[in-house]
Amino acid sequence: MSQRFGGRYSPGAEDGPAPAPLKPHPVGARVNFLFVMPFLFALGAFFKSPTGLAMNLAAFGALMLAAWLTREGVLAQSAYDARKVARRPAIPRKMFASVLTGAGLAIAALPSGLFSALLLGGLGAVLHFGAFGPDPLRDKGMDGVDTFATDRAARAVSEAETYLSDMSEAIKRSGDRALIRRIDAFNANIRQFFRVIEDDPRRMTAARRYLGVYLIGARDATIKFADLQARQRDASAKVEYEALLDDLESRFALRREALLANDRTALDIEIEVLRERLEREGLRASN
Numbered sequence: 001m002s003q004r005f006g007g008r009y010s011p012g013a014e015d016g017p018a019p020a021p022l023k024p025h026p027v028g029a030r031v032n033f034l035f036v037m038p039f040l041f042a043l044g045a046f047f048k049s050p051t052g053l054a055m056n057l058a059a060f061g062a063l064m065l066a067a068w069l070t071r072e073g074v075l076a077q078s079a080y081d082a083r084k085v086a087r088r089p090a091i092p093r094k095m096f097a098s099v100l101t102g103a104g105l106a107i108a109a110l111p112s113g114l115f116s117a118l119l120l121g122g123l124g125a126v127l128h129f130g131a132f133g134p135d136p137l138r139d140k141g142m143d144g145v146d147t148f149a150t151d152r153a154a155r156a157v158s159e160a161e162t163y164l165s166d167m168s169e170a171i172k173r174s175g176d177r178a179l180i181r182r183i184d185a186f187n188a189n190i191r192q193f194f195r196v197i198e199d200d201p202r203r204m205t206a207a208r209r210y211l212g213v214y215l216i217g218a219r220d221a222t223i224k225f226a227d228l229q230a231r232q233r234d235a236s237a238k239v240e241y242e243a244l245l246d247d248l249e250s251r252f253a254l255r256r257e258a259l260l261a262n263d264r265t266a267l268d269i270e271i272e273v274l275r276e277r278l279e280r281e282g283l284r285a286s287n
Helices: 031-035 037-046 050-081 093-112 116-133 147-172 175-200 201-231 233-280
Strands: none
Touching: 031 037, 031 050, 037 050, 050 093, 050 116, 093 116, 093 201, 116 201, 147 175, 175 201, 175 233, 201 233
16 A cells, blocks of 8 residues: 655654654765676676686676675775774775776786786776775774773674664564654664764773663564554554653663763863872973
């Protein structure tokens, strides 16, 4: 059955928070084009001699692998850039993709001669590297941060992300577009809390209950509510469920502010200690 289009400002729209702003996906048209280009060699392979067929299929395989590595590298770069504290990717995917792109083009051009193959392969590798750039080659914001704490925080945030994904999938069964938008906004707000943990993994201990118990409860409540709404519309259950989301958002926001406030308090203490030390050493300028 078709549904009437509606938005927050449409006549008869339900009140609720504005949907979370959409962010452009890091995988754009340039990356998608890399998956299309290899098929030119695959289709042309069947009009060539057995040797040409093998070379074109080898070029197709190399270029498809390069496209996949490029996509994964772009996603890894996006995740790295979004965090203040991050480890460099374990594998430089985009740089490997540049090499494979050059190799695939060189294989395809090999029947025209070795010089042409080297020229086209080198040009393809350079253009790929210029288009997508290098992978991050060093850790970011890791000075003084325990790697064990970083790994533990990363695992906890990754698991918490699965709870949010489960909530998004479950609420779709209700068929209520307003609630689907509400969950999108809820997830966007909760992810702000995640960023605080990722920026300083030492906060993980104070946030453990929020990343685990509270989100598990929210996920379970969402699944039960979606199943109920799929069977029969219950206005009172919807009101209670939305109140639960509001309460959870408030709790996460307050906890986030508390964690940031603790950082500011620690900074104020460090500054005051430094000032007292400078005064004792006679290094502070007199008024």
